[in-house]
Amino acid sequence: FNANIIGIFTWDLNGRITDANDAFLRIIGYRREDLESGSLRWKSLMPDEWDPQDDRIMDEMRATGAATSFEGAYVKKDGTRVPVLIGAALFDMRSTEGVAFVVDLTDRQLAEEKARESERRYHETKLALAHVNRVTTMGHLAASIAHELSQPISGVVVSAETALLWLGEAPNVPEAQKAIARVVRDGTRAGQVFSRIRTLVKKAPSLKSILDINEVILETISLTHGEAIKSGVSIEMRLNERL
Known part of the structure; x- marks a missing residue:
């Protein structure tokens, strides 16, 4: 006692x-x-x-x-x-x-609170490092990304000008429709590039999900295509549909 x-x-x-x-x-x-x-x-x-x-x-x-x-x-x-x-x-x-x-239980409770705080800081640091890594990667890919964006944007401008010509004094509606369709296609492509860039640099936790590896390969090649051409690199793909 x-x-x-x-x-x-x-x-x-x-x-x-x-x-x-x-x-x-x-x-x-x-x-x-x-x-x-x-x-x-x-x-x-x-x-x-x-x-x-x-x-x-x-x-x-x-x-x-x-x-x-x-x-x-x-x-x-x-x-x-x-x-x-x-x-x-x-x-x-x-x-x-x-x-x-x-x-x-005061000491135990304090220890648990410190452990939770340490875990929180660890996750924040991990998230920050992942964000820095993604931004650094963006810096390395800047030239390739600029090339990938310039192509569809240039295509949009050219196709839009072509559509205006076809809709001029003697309108050729079918040809104008084709030109406008190319505007939509190239605009969509540019939007997809922007979307991938935004996802890459966004400061958010990494998400785990099932991916189509072929789609990942295609997106990677899409982003690096310009740099590959600039460096004289030829890329050959052999995709396996079962992956």
């Missing part, structure tokens, strides 16, 4: 704390004078929202003589709360008195 390794107190079913060791008094922030005055009551230490839990514990105690240990909180003398692990038992089945064992 006096080892003071964990908090220990004796109690009765009327709610009184009849005795306690120094460790328990330190946990709840009371002095021995408070205990000796008879003003300490175990029910007053529990937060109001724990009333249903108290009733369940007392029912279990009366039925079995002991309560399954549980995590809860005590309201200290200064009004703050301390997280605790509590176990209690009656001295015997006919007794109205019992003993309780209390472990202060």
Whole structure:
């Protein structure tokens, strides 16, 4: 009882704390004078929202003589709360008195909070590094991307001018429609390039999903095609439809 390794107190079913060791008094922030005055009551230490839990514990105690240990909180003398692990038992089945064992969980709770904070910082750092890596990659691909964008944009301009000519003084609607279709095609291609760039540089967690490897290869070649031509590199593809 006096080892003071964990908090220990004796109690009765009327709610009184009849005795306690120094460790328990330190946990709840009371002095021995408070205990000796008879003003300490175990029910007053529990937060109001724990009333249903108290009733369940007392029912279990009366039925079995002991309560399954549980995590809860005590309201200290200064009004703050301390997280605790509590176990209690009656001295015997006919007794109205019992003993309780209390472990202060403050250190464990702080350690868990630090672990969560460390994990949060780790994920933020990982996300930032991934973003930097993507932006760096964009820098390396800048020339190729510029080439990939200039082609469809130039195509849009040329096709639009052609459509205007076909819709001139002697309109040729079928040819104009073909030119406008090319505008749509090249505009869509440019939009796809922009979309891929936006996805690459966006600061967001990497998503895991099933990909068509052939589609990935085609997109990669699309982005690097201009640089390959500039460097005199010939690319040959042999795609496997089963992948």
